[in-house]
Every structure is written in C-alpha cells, then in structure tokens.
Amino acid sequence: MNYTLNQLQIFLKVVKTQSVTKASEELHLTQPAVSIQLKNFQDQFEIPLTEVVGRKIYITDFGKEIAEAAENIINQVYAINYKTLAYKGQLSGRLKISVVSTGKYVMPYFLSDFMKQHSGVELLMDVTNKSKVVESLENNDVDFALVSILPAKLNIDKLDLLQNKLYLVGNLKTTFKNDVETKDVFNELPLIFREEGSGTRQTMEKFIENNNISALKKMELTSNEAVKQALLAGLGFSIMPLIGIKSELHNDELQIIPINGLPIKTMWSLIWLKEKKHSPVCLSFLDYLNKEKESIVQNTFSWYESY
Structure with missing residues (x-):
C-alpha cells in the first residue's frame, strides 16, 4: 500500500458526496484530477471500493469500511496538528457550522475577525436549506446552526444575532x-x-x-x-x-x-443542542460573539435600518 493523505481525502469526499463532480467542486479541484487520484487509490486494493452503474457511482460495502478507516486517519492527522498548535499556546480545532442558504449573507461577518485572531481554527461551514440544517444539528454533525426559524422539536440554546x-x-x-x-x-x-x-x-x-x-x-x-x-x-x-x-x-x-x-x-439565531458539550474552540467563539455581536451589527449592517 502506498496511498497518500490526499488520496484518502479525495476518496472520503467522493463517498460523502456520492459524486466525482460534486467532490471536485467541494475540493476545488478539476474533475479529471479527482478521477485520476480516485483510480490510483482504488488500484491499490484487490476488492472494488466503488461501482459505476449508468452514470451514478455507488460505494461497495468494502469501500464503506475503507472510508470509515480513512476518516479516522484524517482525524488523527488533524489531531496531531491541533496538539502542536495547542502546545504552542494557540487555540486550535474545528468549528463546524451549518447555515441556511440565505444565512450565507450573514454568518461570514460574525466569523471573519474570530478566524483572523485564531489561525489554528479550521472552519467547516455547510450552506443548505433549513430541513438539512436542522437534520445535521439533530444528528450532532455540527457544533452550531444558523437559522431564521427555530426548530420546534429540538431542545436547543440560542444566541440571537440579527x-x-x-x-x-x-x-x-x-x-x-x-x-x-x-x-x-x-x-x-x-x-x-x-x-x-x-x-x-x-x-x-x-x-x-x-x-x-x-x-x-x-x-x-x-x-x-x-x-x-x-x-x-x-x-x-x-x-x-x-x-x-x-x-x-x-x-x-x-x-x-x-x-x-x-x-x-424573524431573527437570525445561532443555535446548538442544549446538552452539547462544547469544545474550547466553540466556547471561545460563543464568548467572542457575546462580546462583539453588537459592534458587528452596527458596523456591517447599519444599511439595514433604512428599510
């Protein structure tokens, strides 16, 4: 076996998106580049990882097991990087946020300075519709979600932003x-x-x-x-x-x-599961928002008040 970390990341993205095209878009790579790396990775196994039926790609049972192992390896690599930064006294880790589609006009302004202050923090932000945002929060796939309508059936805490x-x-x-x-x-x-x-x-x-x-x-x-x-x-x-x-x-x-x-x-609110145990990164982000949100609204969204 001679696979690379890049190949593991590409394979995992293909598995999650169920599409070479979508994987290439999310990885900011060309489709041929993803296809070549995917083939080079799969050629190292005697058992197929994927199957193509018509124009759709399917992940085999063996492929799903390899994907799970790949995710564990990638998470360990991230952990090494975070431990290094933490040893140097820097805040480090992942911040995972799911945002309703119109929220993409809001959330970046509440993240910008925080991300600049903490170079060791990696942001994963998914922009999708409300039902998928709520699903990702319910499944504990993200730390926070930005919504304009609060979910009725989830036990949540919230911070109103705008x-x-x-x-x-x-x-x-x-x-x-x-x-x-x-x-x-x-x-x-x-x-x-x-x-x-x-x-x-x-x-x-x-x-x-x-x-x-x-x-x-x-x-x-x-x-x-x-x-x-x-x-x-x-x-x-x-x-x-x-x-x-x-x-x-x-x-x-x-x-x-x-x-x-x-x-x-309505109100743009950052929400999270009430029983969620926040990481140091998440706690630091909430502290930042509580201190800075009024200033952000005043400096960035003052035009809003004229309507």
Missing part, C-alpha cells in the same frame, strides 16, 4: 399604488417560491395562509440566488429576505413593493 426582514420584491418594470389591497396585489402577481424545506418558503406560505391570500404560483427554485435572478429577469415576484438583495436595491434593479403586513420580521 433581525431578519422579508419583503415582497420584484423588478422595476411594474408600478404599484400605495393604497392597493394586499389580496388584490397577490391575485395579479405570479409568485416564485423557494423549494420545500426552505425557511424562506415556510415564512412566505405562513404569510399567505394567515392573510387568506389566493396566490398565483409561477415556479419553484432551489436557491435564493436563483430566485433573485428570476426576479431580475421579470419572471415574477417573491417574498425575500432583505439581507440578500442589498446590491440590487442600491443599484435600482429590484424594488420593495409596499404591502400591509410586510416586512415579516
């Missing part, structure tokens, strides 16, 4: 009267929805239900960016978080449509 405001948004080609009835507006507007499992969609549907609105559903898209591009193209309208459309508002590419009952206000 208010979340959602408005009805569209491009500038349609004009609206300020005294128009809410129901009348929605009867005429083709609405663009986020996918099932999205917190934004959940908030939007609750608003529609509470106001007895008959909405014209135009399409369903799987990311905030996709919805925003559809709005810019004039494909419809949507209820969107203000945090994700700063540039488009400032550049007069999108408009906020005045509607009674909007904005919907």
Whole structure:
C-alpha cells in the first residue's frame, strides 16, 4: 500500500458526496484530477471500493469500511496538528457550522475577525436549506446552526444575532399604488417560491395562509440566488429576505413593493443542542460573539435600518 493523505481525502469526499463532480467542486479541484487520484487509490486494493452503474457511482460495502478507516486517519492527522498548535499556546480545532442558504449573507461577518485572531481554527461551514440544517444539528454533525426559524422539536440554546426582514420584491418594470389591497396585489402577481424545506418558503406560505391570500404560483427554485435572478429577469415576484438583495436595491434593479403586513420580521439565531458539550474552540467563539455581536451589527449592517 502506498496511498497518500490526499488520496484518502479525495476518496472520503467522493463517498460523502456520492459524486466525482460534486467532490471536485467541494475540493476545488478539476474533475479529471479527482478521477485520476480516485483510480490510483482504488488500484491499490484487490476488492472494488466503488461501482459505476449508468452514470451514478455507488460505494461497495468494502469501500464503506475503507472510508470509515480513512476518516479516522484524517482525524488523527488533524489531531496531531491541533496538539502542536495547542502546545504552542494557540487555540486550535474545528468549528463546524451549518447555515441556511440565505444565512450565507450573514454568518461570514460574525466569523471573519474570530478566524483572523485564531489561525489554528479550521472552519467547516455547510450552506443548505433549513430541513438539512436542522437534520445535521439533530444528528450532532455540527457544533452550531444558523437559522431564521427555530426548530420546534429540538431542545436547543440560542444566541440571537440579527433581525431578519422579508419583503415582497420584484423588478422595476411594474408600478404599484400605495393604497392597493394586499389580496388584490397577490391575485395579479405570479409568485416564485423557494423549494420545500426552505425557511424562506415556510415564512412566505405562513404569510399567505394567515392573510387568506389566493396566490398565483409561477415556479419553484432551489436557491435564493436563483430566485433573485428570476426576479431580475421579470419572471415574477417573491417574498425575500432583505439581507440578500442589498446590491440590487442600491443599484435600482429590484424594488420593495409596499404591502400591509410586510416586512415579516424573524431573527437570525445561532443555535446548538442544549446538552452539547462544547469544545474550547466553540466556547471561545460563543464568548467572542457575546462580546462583539453588537459592534458587528452596527458596523456591517447599519444599511439595514433604512428599510
């Protein structure tokens, strides 16, 4: 056996993503580079690690065992690095956070200075929809999660970071009267929805239900960016978080449509399992946030208050 740490990391990523293409994207490598290293790694075993059926890759039972061993090896390597840094008096370890998709406009600003202060901390941040974020927290796969709607069935602690405001948004080609009835507006507007499992969609549907609105559903898209591009193209309208459309508002590419009952206000909260035993890195991060969050909000999100 003559496999490398790089090959172990590539194989483990392929196993976790079930895709060479997705693995290459997450590793920031070309697809041919991942395929070559995967082949070189597999050629060292007499028993297949993967099987390709059609265009889909499957991991064999033997491959799953090798993946588990690979993960243990990689974790031990990280542990060696962390112990070295700790011996030198530096905070070290992993910080694992799962973030709802629109939260990518929020979380980096609460991480930036902390990561600069502690070069020995490795950040693993997964950006996905609300249902998967809650699942990763429930399975204890992450230390923290950033959500705008608190999960109802989990016993959690939380730290509120920033208010979340959602408005009805569209491009500038349609004009609206300020005294128009809410129901009348929605009867005429083709609405663009986020996918099932999205917190934004959940908030939007609750608003529609509470106001007895008959909405014209135009399409369903799987990311905030996709919805925003559809709005810019004039494909419809949507209820969107203000945090994700700063540039488009400032550049007069999108408009906020005045509607009674909007904005919907929720809260961006960092949450964690109540029984979670935090690592020194996590405790240090929470301490940092408690001290600095007000300053971060004031310095970074002051534009927010004008809406």
